[in-house]
Amino acid sequence: MTIDTDNITFDRAISLSNDLIYSVEKGEVTPAEAAEHLNSIVSSINGARGFFVALLTGESALSNDLPEQFLDAFRKHSDIVCDLLTKNLIMSATMMVTHRRNGDAQMEANSRSVNEKTKRIIRRLDNEAMARHLLSMTDAIKHKLQTGEDDHGSDYSPFLQRWRYDGEQLKEGLAALSDLNPD
Template sequence: MSETGITFEQAIERTQDLIQKRENGIIEANQLQEEISGLVATENGARGFFVAYLTNNSSFPDQPSEAVLVALKTSPELVSELLVKNVAMSTAMAITHRRQDNESMAQSSDRVQQRSLNLIQHLKQQLAQEKAQRMRNSALTGEGEADIAFFQRWGYDQEQREAIAQQLEKIL
């Protein structure tokens, strides 16, 4: 199936398969790079890739390989937007899980947050910094139509917005 027609669910499955193949040494770095580049070329593919990659239980996503980084750089707009949103969402969800006394889920959210921040820092893309700055400002000031709509859609409260701003500061 071409990536242009890939569903979110198919992208998750494909990413899980790629991670397993890489860990088992049955896919070369250049093939991994090509596959990930194809996935992140579309919104469904990129969303599915990040869901599977950032939440994967293996250590592979903890230290992104050159193949992963090169692939992610092929779609800077989409990748930057999704990574910044992943920092925000995982930060807010860690707070929600801790409020519900679910430390296991909170730690999973913390891991997604750290992996997202790590990718942003490794990618060193100005676009991600600009998006992080914009979202951080919105979290602190309550201004900025797109980001405020994002916060409202997910129901983030003041504590969550402040925590999001604090994490996004690390990118700037």
């Protein structure tokens, strides 16, 4: 299966990823065979976004115990993958606050599940690129909490500006980051 990653849409990536995850779970393809396709999918931003939506929001047991071949594919495309995992970590943490405020316990639980799955993947990646992304996000959030300003000059300043998280949400995001970097 060859995937045109230059033109893959987000929706197409979700569909391909769901098929890939299902095929691995059912034993129709080996993790090594699936990793070849995964390499193509996560080589683009839309592809990687679609894959992580399928993996993190789905009910697949695969998300709790990813094959090492999948992690290798993530490492090959670490600029894209580490950025997305960092943003997913913060978005899921901040959405827990939003859903809690709205009294939506089910959606809060779903966001918590995405957050925990994201943390598991980040811990297993355990590479310098991931550490740099987490540190950059930590610095950007701390700056925002201390000064109230979004424009820290960090790669994640535009992300924080776009989503306009409040103090409680940022603290929840920082707590998620602290779970990964306890120092």
